[in-house]
Amino acid sequence: MNWAIVxxxxxxxxxxxxxxxxxRVKTPYGDCFVLPWEEGGRRAWFLPRHGPGxxxxxxxxxxxxxxxxxxxxxxxxxxxASAVGSLDPSLKPGxxxxxxxxxxxxxxxxxxxxxxxRVHHQDMTHPYCxxxxxxxxxxxxxxxxxxxxxxxxxxxEGPRYETAAEVRAFxxxxxxxxxxxxxxEVVLARELGMCFALVGVVTNLAAGLTEAPLSHAEVVxxxxxxxxxxxxxxxxxxxxxxxxxxxxxxGK
Ligand code: HPA
Numbered sequence: 678m679n680w681a682i683v684x685x686x687x688x689x690x691x692x693x694x695x696x697x698x699x700x701r702v703k704t705p706y707g708d709c710f711v712l713p714w715e716e717g718g719r720r721a722w723f724l725p726r727h728g729p730g731x732x733x734x735x736x737x738x739x740x741x742x743x744x745x746x747x748x749x750x751x752x753x754x755x756x757x758a759s760a761v762g763s764l765d766p767s768l769k770p771g772x773x774x775x776x777x778x779x780x781x782x783x784x785x786x787x788x789x790x791x792x793x794x795r796v797h798h799q800d801m802t803h804p805y806c807x808x809x810x811x812x813x814x815x816x817x818x819x820x821x822x823x824x825x826x827x828x829x830x831x832x833x834e835g836p837r838y839e840t841a842a843e844v845r846a847f848x849x850x851x852x853x854x855x856x857x858x859x860x861x862e863v864v865l866a867r868e869l870g871m872c873f874a875l876v877g878v879v880t881n882l883a884a885g886l887t888e889a890p891l892s893h894a895e896v897v898x899x900x901x902x903x904x905x906x907x908x909x910x911x912x913x914x915x916x917x918x919x920x921x922x923x924x925x926x927x928g929k
Contacts, residue, residue, distance in 0.1 A: 679751055679752055679753045679754055680719070680720070680721035680722070680752065680754050680755075680756070680915050681711075681721055681722040681723070681724055681747045681750075681752040681754070681755045681756070682714065682721050682722070682723050682724070682755075682756050682757070682758075682911055683724045683726050683743070683747075683755055683756070683757040683758070683862070684723070684724075684725060684726065684757070684758045684759075684907075685725075685726050685727060685758065685759050685760060685858055685900075686727065686731065686760045686880075686893070686896055686897050686900055688725070688758060688900060688901070688904055688907065691723065691904050691907070691908060692712045692714045692723040693714070694712050694713070694714065695712075696712075696725075696729055696730070698712050698713070699711070699712055699725075699729055700712070700713070702746035702749060702750065704741075704742045704745040704746045704749060705745065706739060706741040706742040706745055706787075707739045707741075707742040708739075708742060708746075709724065709739070709742045709743045709745070709746030709747070710724070710725065710728055710729055711723060711724045711746065711747070711750065712724075712725075716912045716915075716916075717912070717916055719912070719915050719916055721915055722747060722750055722752060724743055724746075724747060726738055726740075726743060726858060726862070734835065734836045735835045735836060735857035735858045736783075736785060736786065736834050736835050736836055736857070738858065740786065740787070740788075740861050740862050740865055741787055741790065741865060743862070744862065744865040744866050744869060744871070745790070745865075745869070747866075747871070748869045748871065752871065753870070753871055753872060753922065753927065754806075754809060754871065754872045754873075754918075754922070755866055755871055755872065755873045755874070756809065756813075756874055756876070756911045756914060756915070757862065757863075757873065757874065757875045757876070758875070758876045758877075758878060758907050758911070759776075759830075759856050759858050759859060759875060759876075759877055759878070760856065760877075760878055760880045760896050760897075760899070760900045761774070761830065761854035761855060761856040761877040761878065761879055761880065762838070762839075762854060762855045762856065762879070762880065762881050762882065762883035762884070762891070763853075763854055763879045763881070763882050763883060763886070764831070764844060764847055764848050764852045764853055764854060764855055764883050764886075765848075765853055765854075766882060766886055768825065768853070768854070768879055769879065769882075770879050770880055770881055770882065770899050771879065771899065771902070771903065772823065772825060772878075772879040773817070773822060773823065773824045773825070773876055773877070773878055773879070773903070773906070773907075773910075774824070774825045774826075774828035774853060774854055774876070774877040774879065775810055775813055775814060775817075775824050775825065775826045775827070775828060775874075775875075775876060775877075776805060776828045776829075776830045776854070776859065776875040776876070776877050777803075777804075777805055777810065777826065777827050777828060777829070778803075778804065778805075778828075778829045778830070779804060779829070779830045779831070779832055779859050779860055779863070780829060780830070780831045780832070780847075780850060780851075780852060781832050781860045782831060782832060782833050782834065783832055783833070783834045783860050783861070784834045785834060786834075786860075786861055787861075788860070788861040788864060788865075789861070789864070789865070789868065790865060790868050790869065791868065797868070799864065799867055799868050800867075801864065801867065804863050804864070804867065804873075805863065805873060805874050805875060806872035806873055806874050806924050806926050807924055808872065808922065808923055808924040808926075809872050809873070809874035809914065809918075809924075810826075810874050812874075812914045812917065812918055813874055813876065813910065813914055814826055815917075816910055816913040816914050816917065817910060819913065820906075820909055820910060820913060822906065822910060824876070824910075825853075827853075828853040828854055828877055829851055829852050829853045829854075830852070830853070830854050830855070830856060830859045830875070830877060831847045831850070831852035831854070831855045831856075832855075832856060832857065832858070832859045832860040833855060833856075833857055834857070835857035836857070838884050838891045839855060839883060839884045839885075840884060840885070841884050841885025842885075843884070844883045844884050844885045844886065845885065847883075854877050854879065854883075855883050856877065859875060863875065867926065870926060870927045870928045871926065871927075872922060872924060872926040872927075873926070876907065876910065876911075878899070878900055878903045878907065879899075880895065880896040880899035880900050881895060881896060881899065
């Protein structure tokens with residue numbers, strides 16, 4: 678099984694088998710938890726990134742255990758979904774974006790597998806797999822879904838939401854959306870030669886772009902509404918992708 682779907686807030690019950698079927702995978706970095714998921718004769722691992730019961734906040738997620746665990750299971754291609762706030766008032770809650778770049782404002786997270794033994798500087802010019810991203814765009818078109826491509830994800834440390842001034846700054850920097858989980862997830866996947874693509878689900882306008890205070894309950898509710906759409910989009914990609922990877926994510 679070389680596919681994995683990684684999902685966060687509001688999506689932890691996305692896989693039909695439910696949390697009771699979660700399997701623990703032991704890694705040198707700690708445990709990760711996955712569910713086997715089968716649709717239309719294809720199989721993938723489902724990894725709820727916040728762990729069983731959605732108890733681990735974004736800044737405490739063991740990203741290394743999650744990605745190493747998938748690698749150990751033989752995963753080479755990851756489709757991920759994350760809740761995001763929109764930095765662009767024209768990009769409303771409920772919109773889907775294809776994340777193509779990130780700007781990293783995280784501070785405290787273990788962020789590499791290359792901490793000791795050897796010096797390795799991962800190329801990150803284009804963090805997300807062009808082949809999977811292309812397949813996501815094609816699949817969105819086939820499903821008549823509006824998926825805004827080219828999104829720049831500003832990753833904050835959390836767990837607090839942003840100030841209005843931070844949101845103004847992120848807009849000036851060229852950000853499209855803001856969230857707390859994109860980094861280091863994609864970086865670690867790339868360090869292990871995995872393909873990784875990310876769909877952002879806009880759950881709210883970012884702080885200061887709306888009068889209403891931000892709430893996690895609102896984020897989870899908006900995200901859950903998109904669960905079925907995401908399932909069709911991500912599985913559509915898995916169902917139509919060739920077995921062979923044609924990108925260079927694997928380092929060949
Ligand atoms: N900020 C940070 N993370 C988020 C947001 C937000 O506005 N919405 C969903 N995740």
